[in-house]
Amino acid sequence: MPERIDDLLPTAQEIQKQAALNEAVKADEFTRRLAAAEAEKQKLIDKLSKPSGLSEDEKVKLASTVIQRAVRNGLSEVQVYRFPNSLCTDRGRAINQMEAGWEKTLTGMAKEIYQLWVDYLQPRGYRIRYQIVDFPGGVPGDISIVISWGE
Template identity: 55%
Template sequence: MAGIDDILPNARDNLRKAAEMEAQKAAEYMKKRQAAEAEKKELLDRLSKPSGVSDEERMKRAAAIINRAVANGLTEVEIARFSNKLFTDKGRAINQMEAGWEETLTGLPKELYEFWKKHLEPRGYHIKFQIADWPDGMPGDVSMTLMWR
């Protein structure tokens, strides 16, 4: 016949096992969080550098996005959303609608703005940058919308 120690562990052993399980969960969480942070940093690094996309390729992409939006009856389309870290002031000038806000653009947002200015604005397209979300009450991502109304 099995003894009580074989059937029912003592309370101290249960507490130790629960603490070990919590520590394991915390370690797994931190590992996932560090991986996500590394991935986010790599993405920001990539977006802050020249994309290498030619104007010809970018025009094809823009035409595909615009044509699909028009076919769906839209007069505007969000074409990108960026971390506010890609703006020299973290999006403050955009939020305040200050003159010269475009000077705060860096990396891919700047590339897309310059493409619009050179190729799309002369064809009647408008662009809008705005704060897209407010985590903890602070400006978060910046949305870039192309409009043709």
């Protein structure tokens, strides 16, 4: 044999070592991606927890556009927003329990939408519904905001 067997066929211990190194590289990559995703999620939550910066006119025009589009599509309600429960001071507990005063737990955009409804949509007969839309691990998750106008 022109080549040595050790050069062609590594030992089982060497293969195990190589496999362990490959797994460590994969684990490091997974951890890095997970950290990046978590940082991106936190950045989005930080942004959503602040007011939109839109003027009252811009908010009303946006609401009108969304509602008119839904009407053209034959709908009598439309989900206007979905947000993580961390934007509520109680992580959505009061909304889930339908407690009086649940709206006081809202922050950021979720609160801004509620106020827009109070100021402009409710006096015109529109209804609003905040509800938990998923329960990861059995606890409240994301919250949906639905505006409706039908029966």
